[in-house]
Amino acid sequence: MAITKDTIRQIAGLAKIGLTDEEAERFARDLSKIDTFVGQVAKLETEGVAPATHSVQMKSVYRDDVMIPSLPREELLANAPEHDGSGFLTPKVLDEG
Amino acid sequence: MAEANTAAAASEYKAVIGLEVHAELATDSKIYCGCSTTFGGEENSHVCPGCLGMPGTLPLLNRKAVEYCVKAGLALNCKINPFSRQDRKHYFYPDLPKGFQVSQLDLPVCQNGWLEIKSGDGVKRVGINRIHIEEDAGKLIHGAADTKIDCNRGATGLIEIVSEPDMSSPEDVYAYMEALREILLYTGVSNCKMEEGSLRCDINISIHKDGEPYGVRTEMKNLNSLSAAKAATAYEIKRQEKVLREGGVLFQATLRWDDDKGLNYVMRVKEHADEYYYFPEPDIMPIVVTPEEIRLIRDTLPEMPKARRERYRERYGLSEYDAGILTVNKALSDLFDQAAGAGAPAKTCANLIMGDVARLLGEKGLPPEQAPFDGSALAELANLVGEGAISSSAASKVTEMLFEPVYAGKSPKAIVEEMDLGQVSDESALREMCRQVVADNPKIAADYRGGKKQAISALVGQVMKASQGKANPGMVNRLLQELLQP
Ligand SMILES: [Zn+2]
Numbered sequence: 001m002a003i004t005k006d007t008i009r010q011i012a013g014l015a016k017i018g019l020t021d022e023e024a025e026r027f028a029r030d031l032s033k034i035d036t037f038v039g040q041v042a043k044l045e046t047e048g049v050a051p052a053t054h055s056v057q058m059k060s061v062y063r064d065d066v067m068i069p070s071l072p073r074e075e076l077l078a079n080a081p082e083h084d085g086s087g088f089l090t091p092k093v094l095d096e097g
Numbered sequence: 098m099a100e101a102n103t104a105a106a107a108s109e110y111k112a113v114i115g116l117e118v119h120a121e122l123a124t125d126s127k128i129y130c131g132c133s134t135t136f137g138g139e140e141n142s143h144v145c146p147g148c149l150g151m152p153g154t155l156p157l158l159n160r161k162a163v164e165y166c167v168k169a170g171l172a173l174n175c176k177i178n179p180f181s182r183q184d185r186k187h188y189f190y191p192d193l194p195k196g197f198q199v200s201q202l203d204l205p206v207c208q209n210g211w212l213e214i215k216s217g218d219g220v221k222r223v224g225i226n227r228i229h230i231e232e233d234a235g236k237l238i239h240g241a242a243d244t245k246i247d248c249n250r251g252a253t254g255l256i257e258i259v260s261e262p263d264m265s266s267p268e269d270v271y272a273y274m275e276a277l278r279e280i281l282l283y284t285g286v287s288n289c290k291m292e293e294g295s296l297r298c299d300i301n302i303s304i305h306k307d308g309e310p311y312g313v314r315t316e317m318k319n320l321n322s323l324s325a326a327k328a329a330t331a332y333e334i335k336r337q338e339k340v341l342r343e344g345g346v347l348f349q350a351t352l353r354w355d356d357d358k359g360l361n362y363v364m365r366v367k368e369h370a371d372e373y374y375y376f377p378e379p380d381i382m383p384i385v386v387t388p389e390e391i392r393l394i395r396d397t398l399p400e401m402p403k404a405r406r407e408r409y410r411e412r413y414g415l416s417e418y419d420a421g422i423l424t425v426n427k428a429l430s431d432l433f434d435q436a437a438g439a440g441a442p443a444k445t446c447a448n449l450i451m452g453d454v455a456r457l458l459g460e461k462g463l464p465p466e467q468a469p470f471d472g473s474a475l476a477e478l479a480n481l482v483g484e485g486a487i488s489s490s491a492a493s494k495v496t497e498m499l500f501e502p503v504y505a506g507k508s509p510k511a512i513v514e515e516m517d518l519g520q521v522s523d524e525s526a527l528r529e530m531c532r533q534v535v536a537d538n539p540k541i542a543a544d545y546r547g548g549k550k551q552a553i554s555a556l557v558g559q560v561m562k563a564s565q566g567k568a569n570p571g572m573v574n575r576l577l578q579e580l581l582q583p
Contacts, residue, residue: 014189060382061382064159066125067125073144087238087247088141089245092239092244093190
């Protein structure tokens with residue numbers, strides 16, 4: 001199945017990424033190739049095989065409800081492109097709730 | 098006639114209402130990491146690489162979060178899925194550092210339950226479509242020039258409880274939220290503080306005429322109290338009715354309720370169905386709940402408020418009103434159960450709790466769980482009142498003292514003795530006092546004998562005064578009547 005430029009635009013929109021027309025074209029072409037390659041899996045006979053969602057056969061892996069210290073705030077914010085000492089800063093966003 | 102027409106117009110449309118309720122789980126740590134879930138605290142002080150979604154970190158599911166979800170499901174009559182799974186729900190917004198929220202799509206922990214709510218004079222069942230676990234998002238603080246992100250709340254465990262669209266009025270919405278809140282509090286699944294955002298609801302509303310297909314649905318957010326939810330529902334139904342009556346068209350939209358202004362406004366109009374590109378969360382293993390685990394969790398369920406109210410009426414003869422007040426809070430209800438269960442007079446126990454105890458807790462700013470005495474002390478106090486050993490005003494005094502640190506751990510009996518609050522119920526001593534008062538007040542006595550029955554209250558007052566308020570007023574009244582018989 002070929003991935004169209006429209007699909008690329010829609011995904012880019014959801015990811016809030018701006019693409020030039022040329023970029024959209026290129027990604028559509030590249031991703032179509034990847035899709036075709038991965039699509040070979042669909043040719044396998046899977047009749048009667050349960051869908052697998054995990055690569056390991058484990059279940060119910062839990063931790064106990066125990067509090068452990070968080071990261072010191074200076075360390076937490078150290079790699080942020082912008083912060084004010086107490087929080088991460090982003091360009092002003094509209095409140096979508 | 099004009100009124101009848103208005104009423105007919107008001108019922109021309111039927112409202113179809115469903116709720117999505119998010120409740121923060123009362124776990125100590127977050128859902129996939131060990132950060133604290135304490136409300137407040139300095140911005141970004143409860144955050145680690147895990148809940149910030151740093152590359153290389155792995156989530157590990159909090160066992161308690163699954164238990165609480167199952168517990169809520171059992172309390173809401175749900176079927177618990179033996180096999181469920183977490184999925185990633187993708188959307189890009191700054192309050193979600195990972196770019197996806199870990200939630201559950203097609204295999205939630207609980208499905209197909211119901212909750213009974215008060216509706217008019219009767220009750221009605223609201224279906225519960227599903228309950229699933231997911232993580233909360235962080236908080237955005239909008240400044241003049243930029244937006245600040247506080248991730249303290251991010252990745253706190255939530256359950257989302259999705260109702261069927263079985264509600265049809267603002268009153269239904271209120272009753273549903275009230276009943277749900279009560280159950281989540283009784284089971285200890287959430288602390289349900291709407292003002293702190295630990296209980297939130299989104300309201301889906303559409304209207305249609307009888308026999309016609311369902312109308313266009315709107316979703317309303319930002320309901321911070323039960324009364325806001327009720328008011329917002331009433332407003333939105335009216336708004337939709339007005340648009341349709343005036344020949345307008347409704348859009349599928351997300352609305353935001355402004356409780357101060359008492360109106361809603363459009364946050365966004367939905368042109369396409371939301372697309373989140375869900376896929377199974379590969380880092381969290383499937384959740385398998387065994388029948389044995391379900392049995393163990395079921396054993397921890399407390400008696401639900403509705404059952405308690407019925408028991409209070411049947412076993413203790415309390416009125417529906419009293420039973421309702423007592424069960425609003427589980428700690429107060431437990432206190433009553435301990436005291437009345439120990440054989441103390443139930444009505445007296447109830448009155449003490451609803452009166453002085455509730456008042457003093459309020460005055461001291463104490464949550465009921467922190468009442469400084471237990472049910473056995475309350476039983477002792479109620480027994481003293483029941484036996485006539487102390488008056489009800491003395492009981493108030495003792496209750497006050499039970500809240501004072503200097504009396505901590507002292508029994509009501511000890512307090513009564515120490516403060517000399519005992520009521521004189523010794524019949525011969527009281528009769529002697531009454532005889533003296535009658536002798537000292539011949540005119541009033543003559544008035545009474547002459548037919549002015551209300552004159553007796555002046556005499557009772559004199560005896561109470563002579564006894565420094567400790568005489569048993571009921572006995573005094575009876576003894577005086579006997580003495581004054583012609
Ligand atoms: Zn964390």
